[in-house]
Amino acid sequence: MSAPPPLSRHHAPALPWQVALPLPIPAHDFLPPHGWPAAPVPLGHRVLVPWRGELSVGVVVGASEQAGSHRLRETVHVLDTHPWVHPAFVEAAWGLSRLARTPLGLILSDLLGVGWDAKHSHQVRAVADTDLGLFGKQVPGTDWKVPGAAWTDAGQYPSGVLDAIREQGLLDERFAPAPRTVTGYRALEAGKAALTRRQQDAWTTLQAAGPLGSQSDWAARAGVSPSVVAQVLARGWASMIQLPAALPALPEPSVRPHRPAPDTLPEEPVWRLHGGRSAERHTRLAPRIVRLLELGRGVLVIAPDGATLRRAWDDLSGLAHSSGTRAVCFSGALGPAQRQHAWELIASGEAGLIVGSALALCAPHPDLGLIVLEEEASDAYKLLSGSRAFLPELVTRMAAGGQAAGGLGTGGQGGQHIPLALLGCVPAAESLIYPGEVLPPPTLRLHVVNYSAPPEQPELGPLSSPHLKPGDLGYPISHDLARVLRQVQERGRQAVLLAPRRGYSALLRCGSCQHTPGCPNCDVALRFHQERRALHCHQCGYETVIPDRCDACGDPMWQARGPGTEWIVQEARKLLPGMPVYRHDGDHQDDLSAMQAGQSGVVVGTHGLLSLDAPPNLALIGLTLADTWLNISDFRASERYHRLLRQLSVWHPSRAPLLVVQTFQPEHPALVCLKTGKDAGFYPALEVRAREDLGYPPHRLLTYIEVAARDRERAAQAAQQVADTLHGAGAAPGEVLGPAPSPLARVRGVYPYQLLLRTRSEARLNELLASLDRRFPARVRVDVSPRGMG
DNA sequence: AGCACGCCGACT
């Protein structure tokens, strides 16, 4: 045992770095690499660290407060010279991680889509005057190869042996980025065996052309079959070599000219721009982007889906070149080499304008001056697996410099503030607190088919039957809708019919007065459960027997039947013989290229259709049963319905197709707002007021807790324990709802139970969640930004 | 997440 080296005042022991690995575990501590200066900490840089006997890529997410209790390993190598992940994103992810008890590595692996598989050449040697022979014999009876005094390639040694040597500090290592290469073929001067005439030709061609990228290319140039060139290779007259690869091609920016205009947008840290058409919003946004790019700053534009991304790219990417920088598009649609290349352009600051999907949120531009969140109210920003992060939540934290949105953060050093612009067709109810403007609504052609009233037949007088069935108006395609569909066919135009989803657990509705039983606690419709013969609230777990008479008018109840896409397709084919009818929903996607090319036809689909580009000749959009968007047991249902109507009205980039809405609730405020020409911000403001009394966002913070176990009893007990713990920690009666069994009784072999927290502030939420920082006999998962439950 | 360890049920 040797004495510890003397500590010099000038060389204080470096504090460990916290490194996040792409795993659902907390960040782990590693010492900086040997000889690395104590400061600064390379926040956001990728590193190679020893992990379970191998080297693994991680991201430095902070400095540890103190040296750990146990002996830490050293970081082996720092891969980057610039941050690979934006430090403001790291801060924001920390905030979410601490509050939601979500491992930082999980958030990072969800949202960093490039660089985890860093390819590097890796060479090793023994430190001076050391014989590593002993390490080769550590397992009795074996004698592994070990590095000597000269640099050798690390790949030839077992990783476990290397790690053992590394841990003893006896290994010198060096890394170099692997050059981008592709395989190619080069002619050799002499081979092992003589060549035939054709093989000779192929060899001469290769000799003259220089290295070629593929055997088929070579064969084509030589005018011989691929088997001939294979023989040339086999006879040793040519060899496969690695050629430097060209940089991968990236999506081309648009060349749309930018007309200079004054920048009149707000200067606040967070502001919004809503209403109008997407192109109008982009025109208003352009001067701000140009101004920032000309100052050499970066602008990041995030879109929730493919159609929005394409629009943003088409409208905005042309602004970069005229501002002396370049634009890159970054999304999951890029291949690995393209992602790598695009990310390097961003990290080096060469690309000032970044337009991308959620995967671009952590883009490491060295000086971001603005983040734009397109369609900020889109549900697509909620990640449905892994960390279940909600992009608007993270991006708001980035704008607040790592602090929580309302300044109620649970720590965080409060780093860089990045201005944030929230854009969209309709503002989210949560966003109305920010300053901004709403553009006037575009032209709207709307026709409402009222299923709750008798048809207008003045010549017949009042209808005798008080119990008019929807069938009398035509169901699921009303006579009005059928008439305009036939016109679309006659004129060779295009139509889209939106159908409610496929089968879902049903609701109960009164046949006479349209009353739907709701939950007394949650103000959502109760769901009908066939197997339990009960009405059930998917939000709080309230359960009641099925009433046979309507509470409101005493008439018999009947079960609502949701028309699915298949039924609508069938009806549309019957109605329009000879007209192509396509289907596009979660289950099946017909080829829509004929429609996109402008040919006449009808597409029947679900909400997902909106993430495609609108057919160019679109003349009609039919919402076959609008009420389905209202009957979902989710307090955001009406807000979503309003947004759907607005999105449909501006789906086509220039035209205003006729929008036919078939509904039992023609007086729903969301629909009335459109009919009366209110702007897109009017209805969300109504919503905010309506939610006040119910204790819903934005007035309260809603948090979903899922307790799940393979054994139903255990899950139920654990869920009760969680509730008891929360109450024990001082939760007020209104703050904890549940537990309730999940609407899907068994999901992938586990029985989930759910609880809902309704807190006044993030600080209060953190207080309550802190009480759950212990073990329960089931998996407990916290979702601090739940969307679309039920 | 992956992987090892460890503890109880049905079998060559």
Next chain:
DNA sequence: GTCGGCGTGCTC
């Protein structure tokens, strides 16, 4: 007697 289910714990 063992194989193998999966609950628990660990990775710096």
